[in-house]
Every structure is written in structure tokens, then in C-alpha cells.
Amino acid sequence: MTGFGVVHVAIVDDHDLFREGLAAILGARSGLRVVAHGARPADVLATTEAVAIDVLLLDVELDGPPARTTIASLRRTRPDIAVIVLTMHRDAVLRRTLLAAGATDFLTKTTPSSELVERIIRAASDRPPTSSTAETQSDTGTAALLSDRELEVLRLVTRARTNAEIAAELGLAIGTVKRHVYNVFRKLEVSSRVAAISAATRLGLLD
Incomplete structure (x- = not known):
């Protein structure tokens, strides 16, 4: 002071x-x-x-x-x-x-x-x-908030990709993509894709 x-x-x-x-x-x-x-x-x-x-x-x-x-x-x-x-x-x-x-x-x-x-x-x-x-x-x-894979999935979510489209683009099973999306929601404490994008933007995770 x-x-x-x-x-x-x-x-x-x-x-x-x-x-x-x-x-x-x-x-x-x-x-x-x-x-x-x-x-x-x-x-x-x-x-x-x-x-x-x-x-x-x-x-x-x-x-x-x-x-x-x-x-x-x-x-x-x-x-x-x-x-x-x-x-x-x-x-x-x-x-x-x-x-x-x-x-x-x-x-x-x-x-x-x-x-x-x-x-x-x-x-x-x-x-x-x-x-x-x-x-x-x-x-x-x-x-440590989101893993590299979770960030990768989240970035595709921001592009309005469906789980099936994300799975095809990343070469993953749909069940694996669903698990990553669930983990993103849990870690960001949100319950929708729109809320996840908003939270990630505020946190600067998508830069």
C-alpha cells in the first residue's frame, strides 16, 4: 500500500x-x-x-x-x-x-x-x-483441469460436432467420446454443451 x-x-x-x-x-x-x-x-x-x-x-x-x-x-x-x-x-x-x-x-x-x-x-x-x-x-x-484428449474433444464440441462425428474425426469409439464429454462436464461443473463452451471460454481453455 x-x-x-x-x-x-x-x-x-x-x-x-x-x-x-x-x-x-x-x-x-x-x-x-x-x-x-x-x-x-x-x-x-x-x-x-x-x-x-x-x-x-x-x-x-x-x-x-x-x-x-x-x-x-x-x-x-x-x-x-x-x-x-x-x-x-x-x-x-x-x-x-x-x-x-x-x-x-x-x-x-x-x-x-x-x-x-x-x-x-x-x-x-x-x-x-x-x-x-x-x-x-x-x-x-x-x-490439470482437462486432459489433452478432453480439450481436443471440447474443441470439436465448440464446432457443433456430434459424438459420432467426433469419434470418426479422432478415431475413437462413440462410447469413449461420451466418456470424455461426461468428464468435461464433470470437471467444469456444467450440464450442457453450451454451458461447457461458456465455462471453457471464461477459463481461457480454448485459446
Whole structure:
């Protein structure tokens, strides 16, 4: 935390009204100062104010690299910045994955502003993970989530392939494909192909 106990906050969210409203709410709180906000991480991290950032509030579904990539990169290059994920998704798998990548906290956008302020101050006071630890957690947390074969099957699911078509393309039995699809659903904690695609996209597994 820098500067006489003031926590310097940056906000990354691609919804202008939400981002600007949040900046106004936080800026009115004693002890907090919003130094930058933008629709993409680069919009705040490439500014001259970036050096002062203590806490970055990061949305999940943004243009560009997935959130876990941004978080892991910050753990390597700016371990002094605490990242709080602020998303509309109540997704346990997403939460575990982003915390493993090095996020300090994970909150939904239904969180009351008073609690958000408390969590920001707490995040600024806590020591972020070291870069080596964050890299290890990120590799373990994302690579082990789905096997290479499960990812291969999932990518074909995103192309609207049926189980029979996937089996023919990969040279597998239909029963084997069904098992892989089931495992993908189980690991992502979803119950449909559409939900699996959405979850995998948020996690950055399809990049």
C-alpha cells in the first residue's frame, strides 16, 4: 500500500456505465483512490498511473487474453499488485482456477459496495503470492483441469460436432467420446454443451 495509507485502485471492465459508476463509488470512500480504469488491462497497465496501483479490480469476460493469463502475467511482472476478480459469474471452477493463477480474491458483482471496500483494503494489506509460486499454481491449476484428449474433444464440441462425428474425426469409439464429454462436464461443473463452451471460454481453455 502506497502513500499515507491510501489504497490506489484500478478497474478493468468493458461495461462503461458499470466501470464509471464503480469508480465514482470507490472514489468517494475515504482511504481509496481510483487512479485508472479502462475496458482492457492494457488501458490501465500501460498508463503512467500504473506504477501506483495497489489493487486491480478485473472482470473476466474481456477482449484479449483470458483473465487467468492476465493474472499470471501480473504475478510475474507486478507482484505488488493485488488482483481482485469482480465478475457476474458464480462459478466455482472459475473461482478456483483464477485464485490458483494468483488472484487475491474473487467477488461477484452482487457484492455490496461496503463489503467490496473492505475486501479491497484487505487485499492491499495482504502480501501477494511470489512470482515463482504463482507460476507453479497457474501451471497446476489450469493444465490439470482437462486432459489433452478432453480439450481436443471440447474443441470439436465448440464446432457443433456430434459424438459420432467426433469419434470418426479422432478415431475413437462413440462410447469413449461420451466418456470424455461426461468428464468435461464433470470437471467444469456444467450440464450442457453450451454451458461447457461458456465455462471453457471464461477459463481461457480454448485459446
